[in-house]
Amino acid sequence: MCVENLRVRYGDLVAVDGVSFTAEAGTITAVLGPNGAGKTSTIEVCEGFRRASGGRVSVLGLDPAAQQRKLSERMGVMLQDGGVYPSARVADVARLFCDLYGNREQPGELLERVGLTSRSRSTWRRLSGGERQRLSLAMALAARPDVAFLDEPTSGVDVNGRTEIRSILRDLAARGCCVVIATHELDEAERVADRAVVFDHGRLLASGTLDELRGGQRQIRFRLAADVTTPDFSALDQRVGRDGEYYVIEGASAGSMASLTAFLEKYGLEPLDLRAGQTSLEDVFRRLTNGTSA
């Protein structure tokens, strides 16, 4: 999938402003950004639901606006919510979507895959939020797609369900599908995506693999007891910042941990919840948006 200099306008409002990125077959790309960042508008253009005001989009070598019918044969779509008539039964929805795609998948197997076999006689309105997401995912999988656009696929899903959905998405990518998920849940994207594109206010702030976005940086995070006055960290040779109740050292080196523990010991401070690891996507996102978006 290739998006070049995409622009989407709604009257005077510029929803997407000159965005360019690619998503490859066999990978999971997360489109990240807060509500109103331009994620959904971009994906709707890629799905063929919306016409671009400018730029060019190619999905599986097709123009989504002009060739949506052809694209729909190979495309799986998961809307953020809805998409199913409330009185429709789960089994009937699965059967309908399998029929619509020429029975590439069997309805029973599809429901088993998303963990809805026991709910097959329930109507959509009786499903929980997480079960509705699973059914929505099943509808996308019925296409056995070459490209899948999934909007907030794990929203409202419980912990076990999230693990199952991640596994399904990885299987889909392993089969060669270009999986694109739109989400504002950064930790979820971090767990499942290979690549990410970051939007804010209709502009693309960054794109690349998660490692590229993190810039290979490592960080150390720790807390101190609530009654401890913030110490003077100037004696440390690294800058210590704050993230809520946490102290954070960005760009930590191999010796940073040793220096920090020695410093804390010297001043009789006991670190709580001390962690060292890669910079999180959330930190990257905050850095890119200068903390203006959540």
Add this chain to the structure above:
Amino acid sequence: MRPLLAQLRAELQLMLRNGEQVLLTVGIPTMLLVFFSLVDVLPKGSATDPIDFLAPGILALAVMSTAMVSLGIGTGFERSYRVLKRLGATPLGRGRLLAAKIASVISVEILQFAILVPVAYALGWEPTGPNWAPAIGAVVLGTIAFGGLGLLLAGVLRAEINLGAQNGIYLVLLLLGGMVIPFGNLPVGLRAVARVLPSGALADVLRDTLTAAGDRPGLAWVVLAAWAVVTPFAAARFFRWE
């Protein structure tokens, strides 16, 4: 063809499992037919037996119930629940989705007629030389006219407002449309309005073709044809899929 048939099956399944839809499309027309043919309280125009006036009018009501109200309310909620959007992203596409809806309406109308016509005969209806071919033509025109009106409302109004509007218009057309009350029994001012309504035109044409007791069938055919052109055109022009 397979996606179309799959969608048709889903449409019929949803419609027949929905108690309100069954009540609207089959229950109310049958109850009105039976009740007012047995309880002689409504004016019956030139007919000697209430059933002779009622039967064609109730058949017109059945067409209106299915093609306008049932189709319109269902489509309005599908638009609001983003079902139309989701189906638009499948190989079904919008064209075949619409075709499945039309086929579903026709299927329900066949079911309605299969129930209402024998019930009317059982209640003593004796149509004088019924001419079924033009009657079917009128039903087709009526279906197009009412279907267009139902989809127009479904495509421009919010689902809840559409629900109220469809039910309100249904009642107005039922009472003013010559279906259960003859044109001659309406006040003069309303009579002129009633004659240009699609319900009045369809009821009058059916009454003329089935019982040779039409009021102004020539005008009714013209009115019905005009509605069958205007409402689908307006629906196609103004319908918003989301």
